[in-house]
Amino acid sequence: MNSIKMTLIFFLISTFILAQNNDSVDTSSFSYQEINLLEKERQDLKREMFKYKDKTDLTRRKLEKEYGIITKKYHLLKNSLDSKTVSADNTPIEKFLSKITIQNEIDPLPDKPDPAIFQLTFPKGADDSWLIDAAIGYNFETKGQWIRDVNSEIDFKKGKKRWSFTPLFSYHRNTLVEEEQYNWQTGVSVNFANINRKPNDNVMISHYASMSLKYSRNVIDSVQSFLFTGQYDIFRSGIRGINLGTNTYTKSPFLQYFSITPSYQLQYNFMANSKAKEGSILRPQFVVNYEIGSNLERIQRDAKKKISLSLEYTGRYDVANSTGIREYYTHLFKTGLNLYLLNDPMTVTISGTFNYGSDPAKGLQNQQFWLLGLKLQKK
Structure with missing residues (x-):
């Protein structure tokens, strides 16, 4: 147990130090501020352009010319700084x-807000308290760059289809609630993106598909299972309307994020402490995410948020269940208030959250609880 404690403490400290060190690569803060200003100016010019539906309108053509100049300057400066970061x-x-x-x-x-959360207490002469809800993976990008530049306009010169392969490990343990949770999973995830946009188009609509196969161990119920998951996402990025899977930019000092993800889970319990728990379960499910956060710089990408409010609702139903225990409709509602300590290259927040519901695949029983913890997210 002591080795587990030391490993977790070392992981959290080294992760934070790594973030601080990577953040120090930005040696020219003025240049990055200029990039943010140029990005804001580009967004404003696009909005003005669309007020003139006639493409031959002289005012629109003037705005298009100005937009082209600003865009060229933006990419020259961004590529210059990115090359320094890469080196x-x-x-x-x-x-x-x-x-x-x-x-x-x-x-x-x-851009999906889905951070890992940690809260650990090791009192002397008493039982340890754990709250770890996290997953870690390693991205093998098999064609082009997968996530890091999917929003970039110059990125589309490299191709419109992307694949990635990610070995992963997730750990979900909570001893601070009435019904304890203790589950871990390991496996692989295969992701595919079909990007539909030309460099000069004003709206990008992409399709994401993800499949994962994991071995899952619910320690409390002694349930061992294989878990296959498939999900589908639509990614929309534009200057008008509500975006999906990325931030929606407005002229107000706030950013909004919204996504709807349909998916399914196929779980096969091949070993348990009771024969009634063995068998297969098929669960169609959906996840709705919404977040509103501060955007004092008024930019769409790489915004440095100070505070945000997040909401997430997951609903699922076991349409096929050969075990002796039916689940019927289950749900999990999570809401949180997040204070940002760091935005780049990962987000680090202190967050207070309210949770209500269950997650059968992760061994979380139906209950409600409040928690305050440290959240990390790196993509």
Whole structure:
């Protein structure tokens, strides 16, 4: 047990130090501020352009010319700074760390707020208290770059289809609630993206598909199972309307995120402490995510949030269940208030959250609880 404690403490400390070190690569803060200002100016010009539906209108043509100049300047400056960052991250260890992803559950959407959460207490002479709800993976990008530049306009010169392969491990343990949770999973995730947009188009609509196969162990119920999951996401990025899977930009000092994810789970319990728990379960499910966060710089990408409010609702139903225990409709509602300590290269927040419901695949029983913890997310 002591070795587990030391490993977890070392992981949290080294992760935070890594984030601080990577953040220090930005040696020219003025240049990055200029990039943010140029991005804001580009967004404003796009909005003005669309007020003139006639493409031959002289005012629109003037705005298009100005937009082209600003866009060229934006990419020249961004590429220059990105090349400095790449050259600073070219050691084998830094390349390895750059491909590590830390989330609550490995998900392909680049901007989805789904952080891992930690709260650990090791009192002397008493039982330890655990709250770990986290997943870690390593991205093998088999064609082009998968997540890091999917929003970039120049990225589309490299192709419109992307694949990635991610070995992963997730750990879900909570001793602070009435019905304890203790589950861990390991496996692989395969992700595919079909990106539909030309460099000069104003709206990008992409389709994401993700499949994962994991071995799952519910320690409390002694249930061992194989868990196959498939999900589908639509990614929309534009200057008008509500975006999906990425931030919706407005002129107000707030960013909004919204996504709807249909998916299914096929769980086969091959060993348990009771024969009634063995068998197969098929669960169609959906997840709705919404977040509103501060955006004082008024930019769509790479916004440095200070505070955000997040909501997530998951609903599922066991349409086929050969075990002796029916689940019927189950749900999990989570809401949180997040204070940001760090935005880049990972998000680090202190968050207060309210949870109500259950998650059978992760061994979380139906209950409600409040918690305050440290959240990390790196994609």
